[in-house]
Amino acid sequence: MVKKVFITRKIDEEVIQTLSSHFQVEVWHSEDHACPREELMKQAADSHALLTMLSDQVDKELLEHAPQLEIVANLAVGYDNIDVKAAAEKGITITNTPDVLTDTTADLAFSLLMASARRIVESADYIKQGSWQSWSPYLLAGSDIHHKTIGIIGMGKIGEAVAKRAKGFDMTILYHNRSRNHEAEENLQAVYRTLDELLEESDFVVCLAPLTEETKGMMGAEQFALMKETAYFINAGRGPVADEKALIQALQNKEIAGAGLDVFEKEPIDSSHPLLSMKNVIAVPHIGSSSFETRKIMMELCAENIIHVLTGKAPLTKVQ
Secondary structure (H helix, E strand, C coil): CCCEEEECCCCCHHHHHHHHCCCEEEECCCCCCCCCHHHHHHHHCCCCEEEECCCCCECHHHHHCCCCCCEEEECCCCCCCECHHHHHHCCCEEECCCCCCHHHHHHHHHHHHHHHHCCHHHHHHHHHCCCCCCCCCCCCCCCCCCCCEEEEECCCHHHHHHHHHHHCCCCEEEEECCCCCHHHHHHHCCEECCHHHHHHHCCEEEECCCCCCCCCCCECHHHHHHCCCCCEEEECCCHHHECHHHHHHHHHCCCCCEEEECCCCCCCCCCCCHHHHCCCEEECCCCCCCCHHHHHHHHHHHHHHHHHHHCCCCCCCECC
């Protein structure tokens, strides 16, 4: 019997061909629109492998309707869209794509920091709208980045990569993590702080924490109130780690200077969302790892994991 693989979004044709040389492969036809829930349920019913996106909810209900399922290969580092416990109970392997997107995501996080501080998007809009009539000393003046203090929440591999970029700007590097990262302290001169200390001292707070029960909503009204009025909040981790209502209030009350956001509580974010009407907010559509090179490598890693598991070999990047 030829095993079936269902891919929930249109991906690179070479990757599809690689899988097709081993298995029966079916692909949801759209690159831009998520596979509908009913279609995912239908396809999972006789699939041996699913190649999923963060937007696909692989919950207990779906897993119970997929008796032949052996592996779910998630095209992301995070896997909070998957009920890992339910999968474990059914002996289903879950894999992700760690490491390969570290530098690309760090590039995006630091880009948000720089663009927020120097008001890049606002300035680009200003000139496109014909508003530039003359030069003035404080025209769209922003904040310096060099020699400032960056506070990184979540000093994993992406956090370390962001810290390396910060070193190039002669920044003081603070971090908060559930455990001390002695390698970052030694190699990057990163200094551990409690969350409150980090928020009080940092000019830029970069959130890269994964979404867990402990981190959900960890950036709330109390936390934003601790930040400097001149500080910027950058979130390139997971949207629900920050309470958006509290963030909006902090921005409106000028408790913080601005925000750069790649992730949101609900994705995709609605165009009428209050955050999108604020000039001091830069919002991008969860593109942290979105470079052609990195996304291709992520897809290839998902395919390799699927091939390994469905042919009786150990997965390369198992999360449980």
